Amino acid sequence: MTTPEIKMETKATCPYCGVGCGVLIEHDGARITGVRGDPEHPANFGRLCTKGATLHFTARHETRLLYPELRGTKGEARRRVGWDEALGTAAQRFADVIKEHGPDAVAFYISGQLLTEDYYVFNKLMKGLIGSNNVDTNSRLCMSSAVAAYKQTLGADAPPCSYEDFAETDCLLIAGGNPSYAHPIAFRRIEDAKAARPDMKIIVVDPRRTDTAATADLHLPILPGTDIWLFNAMLNVLLWEGHIDNAFVREHTEGFDALREHVREITPAVAAEVCGVKAEDIRTAARWWGESPRAMSLWCQGLNQSTHGTHNGAALIALSLATGKIGKPGCGPFSMTGQPNAMGGREVGGLANLLSAHRDLANPAHRAEIARLWGVESVPEKPGLTAVELFDAMHEGRIKAVWVACTNPAQSLPELERVREALARCEFVVLQEAYGNTETAPFADLLLPAATWGEKEGTVTNSERRITHVNRAIPAPGETRADWAIVCDFARKLGPLIGKPEAQRLFGYAGPEAIFTEHAESTRGRDLDITGLSYALLDAQGPQQWPFPEGATEGRARLYADGRFPTADGKARFVVPTGRLTAERADARYPLRLTTGRLRDQWHGMSRTGKVARLYNHVDEARIELNADDMHLRGLRDGELVRVKSRRGEIVLRAAASGEIRSGQAFVAMHWGANALNSAGVNVLTLREFDPYSKQPELKHATVQIEKADLPYQALIMRGEPGEPTEGQGDSGDPAGITLERAARLAPWLERFAYASLALAGRDYPAVVLRIAHDQPIPSAWLDELDALLGLDDDHCLTYSDARRGITKRARIEDGLLVGLRLTGETAAAGWLRDVLVERQPTAELRRWILAPLASPPAAAKSRGRIVCNCLNVSESDIAAAIGGGAGFDDLQDKLKCGTSCGSCVPEIKRMVAAGRSAA
Numbered sequence: 001m002t003t004p005e006i007k008m009e010t011k012a013t014c015p016y017c018g019v020g021c022g023v024l025i026e027h028d029g030a031r032i033t034g035v036r037g038d039p040e041h042p043a044n045f046g047r048l049c050t051k052g053a054t055l056h057f058t059a060r061h062e063t064r065l066l067y068p069e070l071r072g073t074k075g076e077a078r079r080r081v082g083w084d085e086a087l088g089t090a091a092q093r094f095a096d097v098i099k100e101h102g103p104d105a106v107a108f109y110i111s112g113q114l115l116t117e118d119y120y121v122f123n124k125l126m127k128g129l130i131g132s133n134n135v136d137t138n139s140r141l142c143m144s145s146a147v148a149a150y151k152q153t154l155g156a157d158a159p160p161c162s163y164e165d166f167a168e169t170d171c172l173l174i175a176g177g178n179p180s181y182a183h184p185i186a187f188r189r190i191e192d193a194k195a196a197r198p199d200m201k202i203i204v205v206d207p208r209r210t211d212t213a214a215t216a217d218l219h220l221p222i223l224p225g226t227d228i229w230l231f232n233a234m235l236n237v238l239l240w241e242g243h244i245d246n247a248f249v250r251e252h253t254e255g256f257d258a259l260r261e262h263v264r265e266i267t268p269a270v271a272a273e274v275c276g277v278k279a280e281d282i283r284t285a286a287r288w289w290g291e292s293p294r295a296m297s298l299w300c301q302g303l304n305q306s307t308h309g310t311h312n313g314a315a316l317i318a319l320s321l322a323t324g325k326i327g328k329p330g331c332g333p334f335s336m337t338g339q340p341n342a343m344g345g346r347e348v349g350g351l352a353n354l355l356s357a358h359r360d361l362a363n364p365a366h367r368a369e370i371a372r373l374w375g376v377e378s379v380p381e382k383p384g385l386t387a388v389e390l391f392d393a394m395h396e397g398r399i400k401a402v403w404v405a406c407t408n409p410a411q412s413l414p415e416l417e418r419v420r421e422a423l424a425r426c427e428f429v430v431l432q433e434a435y436g437n438t439e440t441a442p443f444a445d446l447l448l449p450a451a452t453w454g455e456k457e458g459t460v461t462n463s464e465r466r467i468t469h470v471n472r473a474i475p476a477p478g479e480t481r482a483d484w485a486i487v488c489d490f491a492r493k494l495g496p497l498i499g500k501p502e503a504q505r506l507f508g509y510a511g512p513e514a515i516f517t518e519h520a521e522s523t524r525g526r527d528l529d530i531t532g533l534s535y536a537l538l539d540a541q542g543p544q545q546w547p548f549p550e551g552a553t554e555g556r557a558r559l560y561a562d563g564r565f566p567t568a569d570g571k572a573r574f575v576v577p578t579g580r581l582t583a584e585r586a587d588a589r590y591p592l593r594l595t596t597g598r599l600r601d602q603w604h605g606m607s608r609t610g611k612v613a614r615l616y617n618h619v620d621e622a623r624i625e626l627n628a629d630d631m632h633l634r635g636l637r638d639g640e641l642v643r644v645k646s647r648r649g650e651i652v653l654r655a656a657a658s659g660e661i662r663s664g665q666a667f668v669a670m671h672w673g674a675n676a677l678n679s680a681g682v683n684v685l686t687l688r689e690f691d692p693y694s695k696q697p698e699l700k701h702a703t704v705q706i707e708k709a710d711l712p713y714q715a716l717i718m719r720g721e722p723g724e725p726t727e728g729q730g731d732s733g734d735p736a737g738i739t740l741e742r743a744a745r746l747a748p749w750l751e752r753f754a755y756a757s758l759a760l761a762g763r764d765y766p767a768v769v770l771r772i773a774h775d776q777p778i779p780s781a782w783l784d785e786l787d788a789l790l791g792l793d794d795d796h797c798l799t800y801s802d803a804r805r806g807i808t809k810r811a812r813i814e815d816g817l818l819v820g821l822r823l824t825g826e827t828a829a830a831g832w833l834r835d836v837l838v839e840r841q842p843t844a845e846l847r848r849w850i851l852a853p854l855a856s857p858p859a860a861a862k863s864r865g866r867i868v869c870n871c872l873n874v875s876e877s878d879i880a881a882a883i884g885g886g887a888g889f890d891d892l893q894d895k896l897k898c899g900t901s902c903g904s905c906v907p908e909i910k911r912m913v914a915a916g917r918s919a920a
């Protein structure tokens, strides 16, 4: 007898980007089995992108951190301990440091991916109990320039727009953002707006010709770091051609005269020189903005991650203020939030220079209010250390104990060598993580297992100020616990040790709802007042935008409609922008300008997306993208390995020719770290220079040199697993789980080689792929060990060896399927063999070819190459063939179905069609 299958759905949000899509988690009460977009959620109305749609595959337990682990003394291995011992030890160690060196010798480094309730208690613990402001977050690397820009100009940190404005605007200026990759569902709404009103103008400002730029009416491929010049020149044109809203400027702003004076000489011709674009294009951009009844801007890290990130934002905001295009439908400056809850973190004041509910640390009245609310004597006045400063202080020994939660600084901070030294030097490092294998984990003296997506409850706020109640679908696995609960327990243990027994009262919450209620109360009378919100209301009426004060019946879609701004005199401010172009300038030694950013299908350090095989199908290996001219100049061919060197460090990467990059520039994605490469990735190269106001580091710009890496000894190892994987969270021991465990065992091997990369491959049948290149023959003992690790050493394997030429080959065939492969010396057949393996093509007719030196597939094998449409599994070669046969975009959707599900690949398919047309 079979028990009927229980299937339930729980409402939550996608834990990736700041679009904040609603999801329905499908589960049976114990295991997550699937996910779909929540049709009722106003951010996405049921849509999800490639990352959101594969969330259920990330919930597997194989690489989760399930139990606390503690290291006795440095150098020793960690051992499993219970929660009591874990938090008791942490409290004692923190108390010892605080007693001996004061509260400023400890620090918390947290994350915009925590829920608001988690964030709230971390902040209260540090500022209310311990008495230091050393609590900063990865939002410092992300949104702090936008925060500072909003505060300097509009008076408060509040994005005034909504997603529905995309459908209302006549002109959308996207600067320093690639939403087609980074905010896909917001971009779907932009595509819809353009399709509905083809006259709407889209302008994209990005040094690279991204998929976002390719769909624009006007792309301004400015030189890195020159945005202020562009915006100033646009303002110059707006002034010259009479597009200024003088009444608005007079009544609702301050400081325009100084800015007008400043931009007087910055004509399009002057800016064109600096920015490296045509003066005429600058003029066109300004005219479109000025002539459009409704114009809005959208920006992200291309502006924020700069040594003048605050003024980049301020210069862009000035365009909205000068033309009075703010506070109306389809208007306004819109900073897109990166992380799912960076907004929530900002609301609770979870940064070293902020206080709860948009209050200021420097303001004594604000500090007194918070002290009263929390029931503590006072909150400290001295601003805490911001991310980069905090790790510098750790490097110098001034921070002796650090608590890291929900972020991976050993990969995501700039100048990684220094960051890693700092973590190694720190006396006591706590890491609160959902996964045990991040780049930061080796440094942790105490690892605390956190519950994650699907396993915890709370709220998040998305880019458009919309708060969603996130529910728990299944019980937290192993001994994992919700982040807020870990913090509260720790606080109650720490309090008595530092003479603060009130910790029992301050952190005695019954659950996340009690924390939310306290947080809501702290916003009373503030610009973000949410005293009208509760879990019950959010459940009954769905996600709501703030402000939503007591008595309100709905939130506010658009701020500043009345022209009043939250400054002392109610007027917005113009700022005269300053700042060098980039901290580091290209020169003869370091001639290439490197920028960094995101790929469509990966999320940050890949602790989750890196566990989903199909998310490697779009890009399957780290690479440095270069202009073909720069490669030619250096005698480099596509796919060759190069040494990339900056003043801070050196890494080896595969070079890829890219039509997106102008000559003199380079791009490396931020995702690939020590689990994917033999190095810690691109942040080995970046620098820790930061913006003077926001303290946000310049992660977007560094200069590098490249040279061909001579690594003649190459190997390729692949391993799949027969049997059927289970959907979603899966059974332990199924092929997907075994594959993840193999990847985890291979990761520590990477650093042995001069170059190595580790990836997953496949879609329904996942496999691990290890690519190696070395400067000397790969020791056969290592190969033997790897064979044993992957089961490539028994009599299921076909073998071939030519010792003189250093060629060895092994192929494992089980039930007529290729499941494992190891090639050294001759790896040309790797591409089509991977397809044979992951697609389980029958090998009966292929057997004799598998070990042959064939670069292209024999007739019996199908080679598919890169997958463009992940949902429907349509490859680049399928699409190219159809385009060659005359297919247009609609025909492709009709016949191949590509781009008909999540739509993330639509921009790329359109680009392929356009390229095909111009080639014909």
Ligand SMILES: Nc1nc2c(c(=O)[nH]1)N[C@H]1C(S)=C(S)[C@@H](COP(=O)(O)OP(=O)(O)OC[C@H]3O[C@@H](n4cnc5c(=O)[nH]c(N)nc54)[C@H](O)[C@@H]3O)O[C@H]1N2
Residues within 6 Å of the ligand: 017, 018, 142, 175, 176, 177, 178, 179, 181, 182, 183, 205, 206, 207, 208, 210, 223, 224, 225, 226, 227, 300, 301, 302, 303, 337, 338, 339, 595, 596, 597, 598, 599, 600, 601, 602, 603, 604, 700
């Ligand atoms: N797939 C995916 N989506 C994500 C994330 C992810 O990891 N993966 N992370 C989320 C997070 S936390 C964030 S913060 C956002 C980031 O979202 P975005 O900021 O949109 O993404 P990035 O790729 O970091 O950078 C955007 C663009 O800035 C350009 N750029 C570089 N230098 C300059 C410059 O000087 N001027 C201008 N105008 N542009 C420049 C780059 O070429 C790049 O295309 O994405 C969020 N969404």
Ligand SMILES: Nc1nc2c(c(=O)[nH]1)N[C@H]1C(S)=C(S)[C@@H](COP(=O)(O)OP(=O)(O)OC[C@H]3O[C@@H](n4cnc5c(=O)[nH]c(N)nc54)[C@H](O)[C@@H]3O)O[C@H]1N2
Residues within 6 Å of the ligand: 111, 113, 138, 139, 141, 142, 143, 301, 305, 338, 339, 405, 406, 407, 408, 409, 411, 412, 413, 432, 433, 434, 435, 438, 450, 451, 452, 453, 483, 596, 597, 598, 603, 604, 605, 606, 607, 608, 670, 682, 683, 686, 699, 700
């Ligand atoms: N070169 C370069 N570097 C960059 C950037 C760039 O553009 N270029 N962008 C910067 C930006 S904008 C950002 S936001 C940062 C992001 O950098 P990080 O914050 O380091 O990135 P993540 O990998 O998202 O780290 C989040 C961690 O939290 C863990 N986690 C997931 N769920 C939970 C949970 O519920 N509780 C706990 N405790 N842990 C959980 C995940 O496993 C993951 O390891 O990177 C920055 N670094």
Ligand code: SF4
Residues within 6 Å of the ligand: 014, 015, 016, 017, 018, 019, 020, 021, 044, 047, 048, 049, 050, 051, 052, 053, 182, 183, 184, 185, 186
């Ligand atoms: S756009 Fe994609 S990654 Fe962002 S919240 Fe929506 S589903 Fe998640």
Ligand SMILES: [Mo]
Residues within 6 Å of the ligand: 141, 142, 143, 338, 339
């Ligand atoms: Mo971010």
